[in-house]
Amino acid sequence: MDTREKGFVSAETVARLAGVSRSAVSRTFTDGASVSEATRKKVLEAADALGYHVNHLARGLSHERSNIVGIVVSEIPTPYQARLLDEMTRQLQAIGKIGMVINTTGDAASVANALRQTLNFRADGVIVLSGAPDASLIAASVANGQRVILINRSDLIEGPANLAVENAETAREAYHLLRRAGCQRLAVVSSTAGTPSLTARENAFLDAARADGLTLPVIKAGPTGYAAGAEAARQLYSRSGGPDGVFCVTDLLALGFMDAARHAFSLRVPQDVSIIGFDDIEQAGWESYALTTFRQPVEEMVDAIVQLLAQTGPTTWPHAVPPIKPIPIWRKSVLPRPEAG
Amino acid sequence: MDTREKGFVSAETVARLAGVSRSAVSRTFTDGASVSEATRKKVLEAADALGYHVNHLARGLSHERSNIVGIVVSEIPTPYQARLLDEMTRQLQAIGKIGMVINTTGDAASVANALRQTLNFRADGVIVLSGAPDASLIAASVANGQRVILINRSDLIEGPANLAVENAETAREAYHLLRRAGCQRLAVVSSTAGTPSLTARENAFLDAARADGLTLPVIKAGPTGYAAGAEAARQLYSRSGGPDGVFCVTDLLALGFMDAARHAFSLRVPQDVSIIGFDDIEQAGWESYALTTFRQPVEEMVDAIVQLLAQTGPTTWPHAVPPIKPIPIWRKSVLPRPEAG
DNA sequence: CCAGAATTTGCACACGGTTGCAAGAGACTA
């Protein structure tokens, strides 16, 4: 071994051991730099012996890219968020970048802090999965040359790209699915979280119903998915005339709703009530639920984002990235169309 | 606004605008440095006008701490992992550090790469949640002064801290719980993933049974939790004499097992079969499952880890951090003791 | 108003890399 006791080893040390200049070491580890095969070999051997690893922080100083991408997120244990985070870190690594996740509570101050962190670390870009960042702060990020990508934030600010899912169209489709299944008394279940996506789904469903002359109850029984869904069922079925068709703006809400409807009110799904969700989280496919829902094509979404991040060039885009279209997944929580039975 | 068009603004620029030296700017943003109130004010105003943010990469160069902590993980969408990741990022932020997550496939090469990344970014420490890192690579990390914390890796290497959960003791407790519930034909359900934790639980349960003169079937029907659990049930019940008491080394396995037992074989839980899990993921508490299980005290675990990371001083510890004790959570998937009924 | 103490400020170097530039080393041709 060597005599070094603590701290990281630098290119200087490697250079001395290999008997070359510090530049030679640098070039050995820089793609496309000019080094002879002989010195490269000497350098690699010395580096290996000393356990040398290029300092990316220092590299990021002179180079303009840090290869760090900030991911601003909240409620990581939520299946949908976790899935997104998984795909995101994986694909970022595939293009040589690394994700720095910043866990927020979702409120403005917390998100502001998160954005500041990404600026402090000179991140190449920020992906905002949750929370509604202040417009001025986003402007600051963009002004500093940072790429900002918002997911499903409806704020129309110039500069950041906004990856949108077709919430409204899909909610309308959900409405017609339930109608065609023969449902008469519809209801919408949402949560008090009130993110732009959820509100968009809610409103589109209500609008479609209004076009048919119906006004529907909307229940928001709490902030978190499963519990709020269960509570919504309790409220809706505690008196007679409960719905026979329910659109839950989130799969988690749907699963909670289904469990409460079945166990607290002995309702059968879909015979007594048809339930339709949104997201297609893994649990929606479990045998106890077999939830009919709309899949968010996470892989495709992340792919679109990562491509934006990968390209070099201008750091602002027209914020109209083509919206992503969820895919209907038929399982067993919605009655088949009468004529199709 | 200002005339700067692209790129980040540096302390130099702020200094010029404020009419002070660059040192003054640096000191304004350094805790405990000596600056007069007047210049601090001038600097802060200029910084605000320009959108200046201290460059943590540069700061980490001279300073010994980067405030980055690597988190090596795989299968993020798994509820248990997601929960751990959530708590980890949250608590790291609370002590002023930031988590850089590296998503691995779990195999040796992938983990090796992950560790190299943390060295490249001069992370203050690495937390390895999954995968079995090569001993030599860990040694390299430790030699470079990086704190390494392994979670539930049984490898006894000098240097890294190893946070252990009492897998064996808890599995033994599970065995006695099932026996006291009156179960006669026991089985163990595990996965082909074969991580040290899972194997430890498996073996301890089998050993306890062997002490009673029993030999038990162990089914490993696949790598991923839910599907492997369901498949295990299919294998065990496809011929007569299936178990009336099952220990699933993971909650996900238990939920899959339960679903298949109920829906494919019309078995009642717990009347026909008692099922006990491990982890206490959120879904275990859902009404459809009401799984009796052992909770891993994630918050407490992460707290222990973060405390190790927070302290300054030597970068190696005696690897005997006091092991964490899971807490039994009684729900409805195990028969109550006969005499207690 | 002055000496001395206390505080603030700027200079210059360090941190660990990258890179333009010019000089050096071979290789090839005439």
Add this chain to the structure above:
DNA sequence: TAGTCTCTTGCAACCGTGTGCAAATTCTGG
């Protein structure tokens, strides 16, 4: 052998920040 061309190599400047040291300024007390 000289001349030209190509490939390597080292020097030195730079990226943006922290900080020891000495000079400059302000404050305090007489």
